[in-house]
Amino acid sequence: MNLLTVSGSPHVHDHQNVKSIMYGVVVAMIPAIFVSVYFFGLDSARVIFISVSACLFFEWAIQKYLLKGALTINDGSALVTGVLLAFNVPSNLPAWMIIVGALVSIGIAKMSFGGLGKNPFNPALIGRVFLLISFPVQMTSWPIPKALFSSSVTDAITGPTTLGILKEGLNAGKTVQELMANSGFPGYVNDMVGAQGGSLGEISAIALLIGAIYMLLRRIITWHIPVAYAGSAIIFSGILWLVDPTRYIDPAMHMLAGGMILGVFFMATDMSSSPMSPKGQIVYGVGAGLLTIMIRVWGAYPEGVSFAILIMNAFTPLINKAFKPRRFGEVIIKK
Amino acid sequence: MKTFKLGGIHPGENKLSAGAAIEILPLPTQVCIPVSQNLGAPSKVVVEKGAVIRTGQLIAKGEAFISSNVHSSVSGKVTKIDSVIDTSGYKRPAVYIDVEGDEWEESIDRSQDIISDIRLSREEIISRLNETGIVGLGGATFPSHVKLMIPEGKKAEYLLINGVECEPYLTSDHRLMLERGREMMIGVKILMKGLNVTKAYIGIERNKPDAIDHLLKISAEFPGIEIIPLKVKYPQGGEKQLIKAVLNREVPSGKLPIEVGCVVNNVGTALAVYEAVQKNKPLIDRVVTVTGKSLKKPSNLLVRIGTPVNQLIDFAGGLPEDTGKVINGGPMMGKALTSLEVPVVKGTSGILILPENESRRIPVINCIRCARCISVCPMGLEPVLLAQLSENQVYEAAEKEHILDCIECGSCQYTCPAGRPLLDYLRLGKNKVGVIIRNRGKK
Numbered sequence: 001m002n003l004l005t006v007s008g009s010p011h012v013h014d015h016q017n018v019k020s021i022m023y024g025v026v027v028a029m030i031p032a033i034f035v036s037v038y039f040f041g042l043d044s045a046r047v048i049f050i051s052v053s054a055c056l057f058f059e060w061a062i063q064k065y066l067l068k069g070a071l072t073i074n075d076g077s078a079l080v081t082g083v084l085l086a087f088n089v090p091s092n093l094p095a096w097m098i099i100v101g102a103l104v105s106i107g108i109a110k111m112s113f114g115g116l117g118k119n120p121f122n123p124a125l126i127g128r129v130f131l132l133i134s135f136p137v138q139m140t141s142w143p144i145p146k147a148l149f150s151s152s153v154t155d156a157i158t159g160p161t162t163l164g165i166l167k168e169g170l171n172a173g174k175t176v177q178e179l180m181a182n183s184g185f186p187g188y189v190n191d192m193v194g195a196q197g198g199s200l201g202e203i204s205a206i207a208l209l210i211g212a213i214y215m216l217l218r219r220i221i222t223w224h225i226p227v228a229y230a231g232s233a234i235i236f237s238g239i240l241w242l243v244d245p246t247r248y249i250d251p252a253m254h255m256l257a258g259g260m261i262l263g264v265f266f267m268a269t270d271m272s273s274s275p276m277s278p279k280g281q282i283v284y285g286v287g288a289g290l291l292t293i294m295i296r297v298w299g300a301y302p303e304g305v306s307f308a309i310l311i312m313n314a315f316t317p318l319i320n321k322a323f324k325p326r327r328f329g330e331v332i333i334k335k
Numbered sequence: 336m337k338t339f340k341l342g343g344i345h346p347g348e349n350k351l352s353a354g355a356a357i358e359i360l361p362l363p364t365q366v367c368i369p370v371s372q373n374l375g376a377p378s379k380v381v382v383e384k385g386a387v388i389r390t391g392q393l394i395a396k397g398e399a400f401i402s403s404n405v406h407s408s409v410s411g412k413v414t415k416i417d418s419v420i421d422t423s424g425y426k427r428p429a430v431y432i433d434v435e436g437d438e439w440e441e442s443i444d445r446s447q448d449i450i451s452d453i454r455l456s457r458e459e460i461i462s463r464l465n466e467t468g469i470v471g472l473g474g475a476t477f478p479s480h481v482k483l484m485i486p487e488g489k490k491a492e493y494l495l496i497n498g499v500e501c502e503p504y505l506t507s508d509h510r511l512m513l514e515r516g517r518e519m520m521i522g523v524k525i526l527m528k529g530l531n532v533t534k535a536y537i538g539i540e541r542n543k544p545d546a547i548d549h550l551l552k553i554s555a556e557f558p559g560i561e562i563i564p565l566k567v568k569y570p571q572g573g574e575k576q577l578i579k580a581v582l583n584r585e586v587p588s589g590k591l592p593i594e595v596g597c598v599v600n601n602v603g604t605a606l607a608v609y610e611a612v613q614k615n616k617p618l619i620d621r622v623v624t625v626t627g628k629s630l631k632k633p634s635n636l637l638v639r640i641g642t643p644v645n646q647l648i649d650f651a652g653g654l655p656e657d658t659g660k661v662i663n664g665g666p667m668m669g670k671a672l673t674s675l676e677v678p679v680v681k682g683t684s685g686i687l688i689l690p691e692n693e694s695r696r697i698p699v700i701n702c703i704r705c706a707r708c709i710s711v712c713p714m715g716l717e718p719v720l721l722a723q724l725s726e727n728q729v730y731e732a733a734e735k736e737h738i739l740d741c742i743e744c745g746s747c748q749y750t751c752p753a754g755r756p757l758l759d760y761l762r763l764g765k766n767k768v769g770v771i772i773r774n775r776g777k778k
Contacts, residue, residue, distance in 0.1 A: 004658070004659070004660060004661055004671070004672065004673065004674075004675075005659050005660045005671065005691075005694040005695065006660070006671040006672075006673055007660075007671055007696065008671075008756070008758060008759050008762065009662075009664075009666075009667060009668050009669055009670065009671075009743075009745050009758065010666060010667045010668070010745030010746075010748050010749045010758065011660060011662055011666040011667075011669065011671065011687075011689060011693075011694075012346055012347070012503065012666040012667065012693070012749060013696070013697055013748075013749055013751075013754070014344070014346065014749055014750055015697075016750075016752050017697055017752045017753070017754065018700055018703055018752045018753050020752070021703070021705065021752055072700075075700065077703075114701070115701060116700065116701040116703060117701040117702050117703040117704055117753070118701065222710070271703050271704045271705045271706070272703060272704045274704075276704060276706035276709050276717065276719070277706070277709060277717070278710070324717065325709055325712070325715045325716070325717065326341070326715050327588060327714065327715035327716065327737060327740065328341050328575065328579075328585060328588070328713065328714045328715045328740070329575065329585045329586050329587045329588040329589075329590070329714075329740070330587075330588060330715070331587050331588055331589075
């Protein structure tokens with residue numbers, strides 16, 4: 001007779017593994033990939049291809065030659081980082097810059113901390129912020145897609161994003177209403193569908209929301225971080241907007257413009273850099289929402305999602321310590 | 336539908352043997368009865384080699400407060416008093432008996448009549464359960480008579496009967512409620528009398544609708560006993576989870592159910608109590624589920640204690656070709672057996688045979704901090720953190736993070752996408768913390 005296998009309980013597993021989670025995230029990003037290719041053309045496919053290849057290559061090379069460990073590129077996490085990095089850059093970014101971004105994402109932000117699950121910061125965001133600071137011109141000149149259903153799909157014009165237009169205009173003393181009435185302003189519908197200037201993955205709120213629903217249904221993410229993040233951003237920007245609608249952007253525009261939806265569902269929910277208990281996730285989400293609006297409204301940059309999430313990533317270990325799950329039968333000791 | 340709120344999982348139910356009526360397993364030719372089958376101190380052997388004994392005769396006496404008598408499950412001759420590797424994987428003293436006929440002790444009522452009139456007083460019930468070696472049959476094998484002795488200053492309000500059977504595959508409690516419901520209900524009445532309570536709840540998950548219907552029907556004859564259907568969720572059979580689900584009371588950390596006025600017993604125990612009190616029958620047999628996807632005939636068998644496991648498997652169609660693992664108990668909390676010679680003991684609720692392709696764990700990779708272990712933990716612990724502390728051998732820190740609250744249900748490891756052996760580390764940590772606390776007491 002064959003030998004019996006002996007191991008501790010449990011003897012069954014629910015058969016979701018890291019790979020299926022990572023590929024689930026990739027599936028959730030497919031609608032946004034299609035939208036970006038639709039609006040930015042093959043340039044967008046080029047960026048995604050270079051970013052993914054570079055991320056996979058750096059992970060492979062670092063594992064094989066520097067760490068000399070088991071190869072991990074099949075687990076899908078480098079693939080996710082690659083797509084997310086591509087989502088966070090303009091579609092006309094030179095290839096070498098994308099490769100530098102990938103090296104920073106995988107090499108510095110992920111592998112130097114121990115690889116999968118050990119990164120304290122979201123690797124794709126570290127890559128993006130590195131590029132933004134190093135190459136501010138290239139990182140903020142956005143190809144502008146023509147409005148939906150116009151004759152040509154793309155053109156070579158570059159210009160500011162929705163948030164860029166507003167920031168610049170407000171600084172120049174114009175009101176929000178004047179800026180939004182301007183003919184070049186994308187408006188709510190275009191921002192929702194994706195006909196706006198911006199990084200290639202952030203433009204379409206609808207495509208990102210479809211992916212988000214898929215991730216929620218597959219339990220890849222839970223509602224805590226997205227709801228807390230979006231909720232606090234809406235409430236905070238809503239208060240400002242009620243105070244002075246001429247100087248502050250309304251909450252709906254805050255949600256649709258820039259990287260808000262991408263950040264809320266895909267970036268802030270990165271498992272290794274976000275808190276673990278539901279309470280902690282809510283605190284983290286609320287913090288990220290407040291910071292995003294603060295940076296957008298009072299900061300030098302028109303966009304605040306990346307910085308807000310990275311700052312909250314830095315607080316994650318403290319949040320994990322301070323906000324524990326409620327224990328069963330917790331005995332509350334009164335002082 | 337009632338259930339507990341915190342954590343929990345829903346593994347594939349696989350109740351393959353749910354439709355198989357309880358069959359009586361033919362007597363084996365030899366039994367091996369471990370004399371330490373209960374939680375607590377081992378019992379002292381009171382028979383000698385060569386002795387001719389009857390079915391139901393005392394062979395080991397429990398002398399400590401938490402210990403329990405063991406009786407012969409067959410008649411025949413004691414061939415040796417030796418040791419055996421039992422289902423826990425440890426060597427334990429055991430009495431080996433060669434079976435000759437089936438001569439029962441005359442004091443045992445073997446008729447089929449159901450006796451519903453409870454004549455024994457509370458004290459007599461407790462001493463009868465002690466004499467007959469009744470222990471909790473849900474798996475923990477805590478001596479039942481001790482459970483009825485409520486500590487000074489505490490008061491039992493409710494008796495909870497566990498008919499949840501939340502472990503996948505297992506169906507012995509299900510069949511028992513269906514086929515021997517009336518006797519089981521009388522057993523509940525006896526336990527109520529023993530505890531001096533007027534209200535009992537029987538919690539049953541709704542994946543056993545026939546058992547719920549049957550007990551609801553006969554419960555009219557048993558005032559004070561209420562049937563509570565529960566949503567299917569693991570580990571609802573954990574006593575703390577069951578109390579939470581049925582009564583919405585939370586047993587404080589580190590305390591027993593009596594702290595919130597509850598005593599929990601399993602339905603199998605209730606039946607054993609009935610037989611002990613009304614029929615004077617010691618605990619010498621029990622219903623065991625023998626099951627597995629490749630097994631020819633998944634069954635529920637009434638088995639004499641001490642019967643080797645392989646006889647049960649043979650009766651259910653023989654060991655399948657593709658067997659990879661044989662488990663004593665269910666797939667979530669059961670123990671993998673190292674041999675098929677081990678005897679059935681009082682705590683054996685099922686024998687599960689897993690095929691080779693389901694016997695191996697998934698490869699272990701880095702924790703991705705997905706926090707699923709935290710969200711499924713029914714005790715609200717952080718398994719990832721506790722496993723890490725235990726792996727790094729900082730057991731004092733693990734104690735502060737309440738590692739002792741862990742009920743070892745395995746939900747964390749079941750759900751871990753990185754295949755991390757969380758429960759292995761938690762068990763190790765609990766053990767080490769236990770040693771630290773005992774040493775602290777000595778100083």
